[in-house]
Amino acid sequence: MTHRKPRPSRNPLTSKVVQLGLLTAGIAAAAAAAPAQAAAPSSSFARVAVANDHVSTLANRAHHTVVKDNFTVHQYGTAIATGVRNQANAVSAGCSVDDHCRSVALSFQIVTVAGHQTHLNAVNLSDAVNKSCTGCQTLAGAYQFVVSTPRAFTLNAATQHKLSDIHRRLDALTHSKASATDLKAQADGLAAEVKTVLADAVATAHFAPDVAVHRHLDGGWR
Template identity: 65%
Template sequence: MSSHRKPRPTSPLTRRAVRVGLFAAGVAGVASAVPAQAATGGPSRPAVASDHVFSHANRLDHTETKDSFTIRQYGKVNAAAVRNQANAVSSGCSADDECRSVALSFQIVTFAGEQTRLNAVNLSDAANKNCTGCQTLAGAYQFVVSTPTPLTLDSAHRRQLADIHRRLDALTRSKVPAADLRTQADGLAAEVNAVLKDAVADAPKGDAQDDVTMHRHLDGWPGR
């Protein structure tokens, strides 16, 4: 029997953010379902976002593939705790009876503020449990957009992101080998990053610097 698991490093914070402990108890397990259109210029408030994708393939369900593509837009915030996580497990299969487990999570969070306290966590974990020859991939992509004034993505940028989302769905459901899937997921992430940078370039300017930071973590079996 074999069991493989890799450590889960946390991602770096954005340049303008000040690292602090999670400002609300148990924040890791709390999801804030804020509509994408919710960015406003109202009073500063804390923001919490948590997204998690989990897939598990085994002898009863040889293939399980899941993905998530979330956009969470906040207005002015004084503190933000954002967490993005992908976990994939393959168990109990063999080289003659392979399993395939894929979990991909894309999280986009926008907020505004001059001195926002930020805690950003982005992690992935892929585990093969007694699963010789199985393909297991977990990928977490987190995009943190910080601007001096609230940013609302316009219809053109949202259409571009919707198109990337559709292609992510197709990629997740495909039978592309795990190593190639990693490469293509990275390509989609680069497109998201470019769309967000373009959106920020068109946004009103303030005293502080605009910032788009992408956090990426991939874990998988077999590796490259």
């Protein structure tokens, strides 16, 4: 399997970016399905698979606090080509230190795909922008997990339960009043848990877990 991650152009207005990159599990079997938001398994026939997850928030004087998160699992089975995109965008506009805004967007995307020669195009982006917004709290984080295997299988109930618990804690974190430092650290911790859950699921299926992590972080409050 080949991986190609295009480099996005930077918005010159972007004051904070949290780009937490592609987590690729190039392993000999896969995990799939998950919590309530998981996509349904595909058929066993090879096909082209596409996933697009996007979380966007805008905080301003009318809505001082806007926070959203996404946690989605896509299970594609055997595919000859897979295009996946995960994106989080957060904007704070027109607020001040005395009347500040808080905008938080976090997106977790898990994709499983099977095939010996599957072509994968994975894009993972996040942007946090302050527009005339002194003292505002703006954070966007995108986490993408791609598990590629020669043949597909579904996660068992115990694994699905673990992912559901992580989703619940992500939602609680997003809606918390945690500082930027704490929020980033806890989000990274949840991402590490997802990685472990997927690796353990593969190991349980008697395949060697080999999980590579690509991560970029840049951001904070202003």
